[in-house]
Amino acid sequence: QLQLVESGGGLVQPGGSLRLSCAASGFTLAYYAIGWFRQAPGKEREGVSCISSSGGRTNSADSVKGRFIISRDNGKNTVYLQMNSLKSEDTAVYYCAARYTTGTNECYYSGMDHWGKGTLVTVSS
Numbered sequence: 001q002l003q004l005v006e007s008g009g010g011l012v013q014p015g016g017s018l019r020l021s022c023a024a025s026g027f028t029l030a031y032y033a034i035g036w037f038r039q040a041p042g043k044e045r046e047g048v049s050c051i052s053s054s055g056g057r058t059n060s061a062d063s064v065k066g067r068f069i070i071s072r073d074n075g076k077n078t079v080y081l082q083m084n085s086l087k088s089e090d091t092a093v094y095y096c097a098a099r100y101t102t103g104t105n106e107c108y109y110s111g112m113d114h115w116g117k118g119t120l121v122t123v124s125s
Helices: none
Strands: 003-007 010-012 018-025 032-039 046-051 058-060 068-073 078-083 092-100 119-123
Touching: 003 092, 018 032, 018 092, 018 119, 032 068, 032 078, 046 068, 046 078, 058 068, 078 092
Parallel strands: 010 119
Antiparallel strands: 003 018, 018 078, 032 046, 032 092, 046 058, 068 078, 092 119
């Protein structure tokens, strides 16, 4: 069975940091580009950051650029999202998703094959 499981969410004050993890089981993440998404209350789900299967290409939304860092460890079958300088606007359920690719340097927010169930991040004073 193909699964992605997010962890690391929680309550943090503005300016704080969290690291989210996305662990895969049932498939090898080395063949997949990964995207992190979030859905805030009353808002549409949006792409936050993505990384190619090799880790050689990354991209982040303007709203988080310079604050969030995506990385991966294919040996551990895990992808991470380091979130720094958190703002109240970052409050959302965060999801990871995987898209199979035959290449190594593509980065996607669409056509994802597998989704996690999400982890809640709440930024509040």
